[in-house]
Amino acid sequence: MQLLLNLDDRMRELADIHQRLEQHFGRQGPYRELDPISQLVMGLIGGKTRGDVSLSAFEALVARFGHWEAVRDAHVAEIYEVIRGVTFAELKAPRLKASLLAVTRTYGALTLSPLEDMAVEDALAWLERLPGVGRKVAAATLNLSTLRKAALVIDSHHLRVLQRLGYVGSRTGIAQAYDLVMPLMPQGWTAMDFDYHHQFMKVLGQDICRNGSPICERCPLRDICATGLRD
Ligand code: SF4
Structure with a gap:
C-alpha cells in the first residue's frame, strides 16, 4: 500500500506524521545549540x-x-x-x-x-x-548548530522507523535514506522543523518502534504503517 503513494502523497503524509508525533510526544527540547x-x-x-x-x-x-x-x-x-x-x-x-x-x-x-x-x-x-x-x-x-540549515538528521532510531513505515528498504543505510527522504520533506519547512521532525522520529524509535519488537499497539502511526498494518 505504501509503495503506491506518489511524491505529493508522501510529502503530505510526512507532514501528517510530523503532526501526529508532535501531538503524541509534545515538542522535545529545547536543546543546547552549539557553534x-x-x-x-x-x-x-x-x-x-x-x-x-x-x-x-x-x-x-x-x-x-x-x-x-x-x-x-x-x-x-x-x-x-x-x-x-x-x-x-x-x-x-x-x-x-x-x-x-x-x-x-x-x-x-x-x-x-x-x-x-x-x-x-x-x-x-x-x-x-x-x-x-x-x-x-x-x-x-x-x-543542529548555529548554522541552522535545512538538513535532515537521520540516526539509527529514525532510520528504523523509516524502514518500517516503508519509506526506505530494510537494508537502506543512512546516506541513501537521506537521499530518498529529503525530496519528500514538506515544502516551506524551516531548519527548526527539520530538527523537530528528527526528534519526533527518534523518540518514536526509542520508545515505541524499538529495535527488536516494536510496540505497534501503542503507535500513533499504526494505521499508515506498512509494518504495523501487516503484523
Ligand atoms: S506501527 Fe509499529 S512498526 Fe510502524 S512505526 Fe509504529 S511501532 Fe513502528
Whole structure:
C-alpha cells in the first residue's frame, strides 16, 4: 500500500506524521545549540555511544583543552585519554584531530562559517570529505548548530522507523535514506522543523518502534504503517 503513494502523497503524509508525533510526544527540547565546530566534535565522538557518555567526553575535552585549537594541536594519545569512555575511542581520537586540521588547512582557521553561504548539498559533501564524517554527523553539523540549515538528521532510531513505515528498504543505510527522504520533506519547512521532525522520529524509535519488537499497539502511526498494518 505504501509503495503506491506518489511524491505529493508522501510529502503530505510526512507532514501528517510530523503532526501526529508532535501531538503524541509534545515538542522535545529545547536543546543546547552549539557553534558548528563544537557540533562537529560532538558528532565525531558520539557515534555508537550513549548520549550521556558522549556528552561527558565532550565536556571533558572542553575542561582539559579549553578550546578546539588546543585539541587540534594535541597529540592523539592525549585526546584518546580524555575520550576513552566512548565507543571506538581509538579510531575517533585520530579522526577528530585530522578533521580539525583539515578544516584549518582549508579555511586558514578553525571555523566552519564559510558553510553558511553554501547550498546544503554542497556543505554536506564538503563535510563528508573530513575523516570520520558520514551523513549523520554532516547533517547534524548543519542542522543542529548555529548554522541552522535545512538538513535532515537521520540516526539509527529514525532510520528504523523509516524502514518500517516503508519509506526506505530494510537494508537502506543512512546516506541513501537521506537521499530518498529529503525530496519528500514538506515544502516551506524551516531548519527548526527539520530538527523537530528528527526528534519526533527518534523518540518514536526509542520508545515505541524499538529495535527488536516494536510496540505497534501503542503507535500513533499504526494505521499508515506498512509494518504495523501487516503484523
Ligand atoms: S506501527 Fe509499529 S512498526 Fe510502524 S512505526 Fe509504529 S511501532 Fe513502528
